[in-house]
Amino acid sequence: MRSSQHDLMWRQLLPKVRRHDEPLQVQLCTAFVTAMLDGRLPGGTRLPSSRDLAMLTGVSRNTAVLVYERLVAEGYVDSRPRDGFFVCGAITPTQTTRPLPEQAAQPPDWASRMHLARNPLAFMDRPPTWREVRYPFIYGQFDPRQFPLTQWRQCSRQALELKAVDRWWQEGENVGASQLIDQLIRRVLPRRGIAATHDQVLLTLGRQQSFYLLARLFARPGSVVGVEEPGFRDPRNAFSHDGAHMVSLPIDEHGLQISPALAACDYLYCTPGYQCPTGVTMSLGRRQALLEHAQMHDQVIFEDDDDPETEYDGRALPALKATDPAERVIYLSSLSKLLSPGLGIGYIVAPTPVIEQLRQLQRLMIRQIPGNNQITAALFIQQGHYDRLLQQAREKLQLRAGAMATALREVLPDAEFVMPSGGATLWLKLAGEHDLLSLYYAGLAKGVLFDPSSAFCVEPDTLPRPCLRLGFGSIAQELIAPGIRELGLVINAHAKRPAVVRG
Structure with missing residues (x-):
């Protein structure tokens, strides 16, 4: 007969499973294995019967x-006929290493050993609680409810078949001839107007690794890299970290200006x-003027095609690289x-000698991009799921953009914006004077999250008026109008010189 203390012990080791979490079997198996490896269930311990386990x-x-x-099959539990289940005696608890005596612990002088960034790096990170925000007007996150x-x-199951698993490991093989690169060349890049061969494409762990690899290959003390202002901070950080001098380049309603800088x-x-962040x-x-300028001044262009193919009418302009006859454009994008x-699936398209060097640099960091994700993504494109998802995304983004514009015209009639024709952001120019940092935290307190223009500007006087970037890719359409109304109340309450706010 079981005692109450006996039941209490098992309830501590095996907490009640959560119905809306991972599968119940996985939760219980994980709890058992964790207790065994922690030493809380030593070898030979009798486990509850299946009936008692169900009740507990x-x-x-x-x-x-x-x-x-499952535990028996994996060697954690012994099944003894007519006697029950027992923790396998061969299980060795994980041991922790004892620290050295305090007098022997002399840390090195890390500051003198590390290659530090010349200047502190500024990143535009989300608050840790951004998923709990009711109105997330942010960019870069997808809507999990729309994911197929x-x-x-x-496709993932097909990537787990024996023949596919054998292709996960590509070291020593022609990694450029991967199944995913083949699909990019056949199905994705042509829609951007880009023709490429397998030796002109490198897979990366997303755009962030692409920035890092390009910076390591090209940036050096004395080289000058021009970046858009306002613009994305991460490439600026990557190139400046390796010693390049950064120059801010102005933009206007036609994109990057051909300025003296x-x-x-x-x-x-x-x-x-x-354009990040203005859209x-x-x-x-x-x-055409930019390509001619690059040819005249012997420059190389890094084209970041962050959100390709989401023009709502399906007729986006070709990539800059598609109209580059001199191969001065290095193209980078992702599926993210x-x-x-x-x-974390990105890619770079560049001349073969550049890809060869980038591949060698990448090998210093990782041996290869995870093969299972590669094959799953390749099958997803090959079987037409990517194209269907793209069309659905265009339709949903267009509806959300319309809802955003309607709400802004009603709530903030003095603010200015250009109606998006593609992508998932809207650049809002506020009327009046505002402390953007105070506005950001006031909005966050009210459950409204957005990106202030100050997050994209290195030089404080870049923009003549305060702006917000409002993303609508990860917010449900029915929340857009109430979210904009809440935003309008926050803006009005914190304006140094209030503008007209309705609703």
Whole structure:
């Protein structure tokens, strides 16, 4: 007969399972294995019967039986006929190393050993609680409710088949001939007007690694890199960390300006598709002028195509690289914005000698991009799921952009913006004077999250008036109007010179 103390011990070791978390079997197996490896369940310990386990944890009897079958199969539990289940005696608890005596612990002088950044790096990080915010008007996150989980799971299962698993490991093989690169060349890059061969494409762990690799290959003390102002901070950080001198380049309603500062640069970083953060699409005339300028001054352009193919009518301008006859443009993009940032799948398109050097640099960091994600993404594109998701994304973003514009015209009639024709952001120019930092935290307190223009500006007087970047890719459409009304109240309450706010 079980005692109450006996039940209490097992309830501490095996807490009640959560129905809305991972599968019940996984929760219980993890709890058992953790207790065994921590030494709280030593070898030879008798485990509760399947009936008692079901009662103690609130799962069905069948689930309890499956848990024990799995633990037996994995060697953690011994099944003794007519006697029960016992912790396997071969399980060795994880041991921790004792620290050295206090007098022997002399830390090194880290500051003298490390290659430190010349200047403190500023990153635009989200607050840790951003997922709990009611109105997340932010960019860069996808809407998990729109993710085609069924189709992705199907492709993932195919990537787990024996023949596919054999292709996960590519070291010593022609890594450039991967299945995913083949699909990028056949299905994705042509829609941006780019023709490429396998030796001109490098897979990366997202755009962030692309920035880092390009900075390591090209940036050096004395080189000059021009970046958009306002603009994305991360490439600026990457190139300046390796000693390059950064020059801020102004933008206007046509994109990156052909300004006097441009002539002093060795390299140019720009976002022609949807400029970060204003959302401006570089005009055809400006693109041609930029390519001619790069040719005249022997410059290389890094084109960041952050959010490709989301023009609502499906007729986005070709990439800058598509109209580059001299191969002066190095193109980088990713699948993260449409699929999920967590997948970390990016790519660089460049001349073969550049890709060869980038591949060697990447090998110093990682041996290869995870093969399972590569094959799953390749199958997802090959089977048409990517194209369907792209079309659905265009339709949903267009509806959300319309809802955003309607709400802003009603609530903040004195603010100015250009109606987006693609992408997932809107650049809002506020009327009146505002302390953007105070406005940001006041909005956060009211459950409204946005990106202030100060997060994209290195020089404080870059913009003549305060601006906000409002993202609508990860917020439900029905929350846009109430979120904008709440934003309007916050802006009005914290304006140094109040503007007209309605609603």
